[in-house]
Amino acid sequence: MCAQLVSQTVALGERSYPIHIGSALLQRGDLLLPHIRSKKAVVVSNTTVAPLYLETLSATLRAGGVEVLPVILPDGEQYKTWETLNQIFDALLRQHCERKTPLLALGGGVIGDMGGFAAACYQRGMPFIQIPTTLLAMVDSSVGGKTAINHPLGKNMIGAFYQPRLVLADIDTLNTLPERELRAGIAEIIKYGLIRDAGFIDWLEAHLPALLARDSTALMQAVARSCAHKAEVVAADERESGERALLNLGHTFGHAIETGLGYGSWLHGEAVAAGSVMAARLSQNLGWLSSDEVARVEAIFAAAGLPVRGAKLGAARYLELMRHDKKVADGRLRLVLLKGLGQAVLSEAASEAQICEAIAACC
Ligand code: NAD
Numbered sequence: 486m487c488a489q490l491v492s493q494t495v496a497l498g499e500r501s502y503p504i505h506i507g508s509a510l511l512q513r514g515d516l517l518l519p520h521i522r523s524k525k526a527v528v529v530s531n532t533t534v535a536p537l538y539l540e541t542l543s544a545t546l547r548a549g550g551v552e553v554l555p556v557i558l559p560d561g562e563q564y565k566t567w568e569t570l571n572q573i574f575d576a577l578l579r580q581h582c583e584r585k586t587p588l589l590a591l592g593g594g595v596i597g598d599m600g601g602f603a604a605a606c607y608q609r610g611m612p613f614i615q616i617p618t619t620l621l622a623m624v625d626s627s628v629g630g631k632t633a634i635n636h637p638l639g640k641n642m643i644g645a646f647y648q649p650r651l652v653l654a655d656i657d658t659l660n661t662l663p664e665r666e667l668r669a670g671i672a673e674i675i676k677y678g679l680i681r682d683a684g685f686i687d688w689l690e691a692h693l694p695a696l697l698a699r700d701s702t703a704l705m706q707a708v709a710r711s712c713a714h715k716a717e718v719v720a721a722d723e724r725e726s727g728e729r730a731l732l733n734l735g736h737t738f739g740h741a742i743e744t745g746l747g748y749g750s751w752l753h754g755e756a757v758a759a760g761s762v763m764a765a766r767l768s769q770n771l772g773w774l775s776s777d778e779v780a781r782v783e784a785i786f787a788a789a790g791l792p793v794r795g796a797k798l799g800a801a802r803y804l805e806l807m808r809h810d811k812k813v814a815d816g817r818l819r820l821v822l823l824k825g826l827g828q829a830v831l832s833e834a835a836s837e838a839q840i841c842e843a844i845a846a847c848c
Pocket residue numbers: 531533534537560561562565592593594595596598618619620621622625626627628629630631632641658659660661662663666669753754
């Protein structure tokens with residue numbers, strides 16, 4: 486058990502919202518109920534998370550006089566689709582939900598992204614609350630308002646920017662998270678170090694064993710430091726016209742792996758890990774990173790038990806898939822690369838031949 490509570494703010498003017506990180510937060514009506522201004526609330530979750538945490542959350546809501554309408558979806562990245570999204574809309578309409586009815590997403594990034602997109606669309610926008618239960622969702626997807634579903638031709642291609650009113654990250658829920666999912670979340674934590682916080686890389690190298698052992702103090706520190714980075718970047722560039730793109734280190738390569746192999750084959754964090762190694766290798770080929778620095782990038786992902794080699798799709802297929810990336814501008818690929826550890830840049834400097842070379846070297 487971890488007694489601390491860390492609270493941060495995503496500063497977006499009148500759409501600013503708190504992130505609370507701590508232990509036993511699902512039971513904290515004092516943190517949750519002030520954001521619910523309705524007699525009923527929809528909780529979107531899935532068949533894995535609902536049996537674990539829906540009742541605890543529902544009891545907190547009921548104690549505050551709020552009726553709970555659960556919507557339980559199938560579990561998996563392969564269900565992040567129009568069809569599943571429609572199941573949410575069907576339930577909202579059948580239950581006569583109104584524009585002020587809040588939608589709470591209880592689960593990992595898949596539930597958060599889909600629940601958020603549903604909340605953005607239903608009656609043109611209903612209040613939305615993120616209750617992340619995976620490490621990845623706590624450190625990344627629940628903060629910042631990116632919501633989406635996948636398309637067979639590209640990941641997260643259909644979606645909206647729609648900020649939550651509250652993010653409630655109950656660290657205790659990580660105790661039931663499968664080992665592989667914990668490691669996938671660590672990939673997104675390492676990402677913050679690589680793009681903007683070299684000191685965090687040192688901290689992570691020292692604390693990876695504690696994180697993998699689910700030490701609650703280490704997890705709190707890692708989640709809080711990651712959320713602080715995410716909140717700062719989102720406040721500066723909500724709609725990704727500049728700095729926010731840097732949060733996509735490894736994602737252009739990684740999304741190609743996820744789409745190329747079929748959604749759900751590799752976990753998102755696994756694809757980000759291998760993609761980040763490719764980005765590091767390409768940065769080295771451009772003369773921006775030393776071989777020692779690339780080795781350090783590989784070593785930290787490997788120490789977290791994450792893949793450091795990409796899927797063997799072939800460089801041409803990678804490029805085809807990467808052309809669907811949301812950072813493509815006027816048909817040109819733009820990649821997040823490293824000009825030093827802790828110093829990411831968005832760059833068009835790499836030629837297709839250099840990109841292919843980095844892919845081949847890393848697969
Ligand atoms: P996920 O939502 O699929 O969750 C991983 C697995 O863990 C699922 O099987 C889930 O049911 C299970 N699970 C969740 N919480 C659990 C718990 N406490 N105990 C036991 N099992 C639990 O995957 P994820 O890694 O959380 O999220 C990945 C998704 O997030 C991808 O679709 C990715 O595109 C998206 N994403 C979005 C953003 C954003 O900014 N919106 C950022 C990063 C990733």
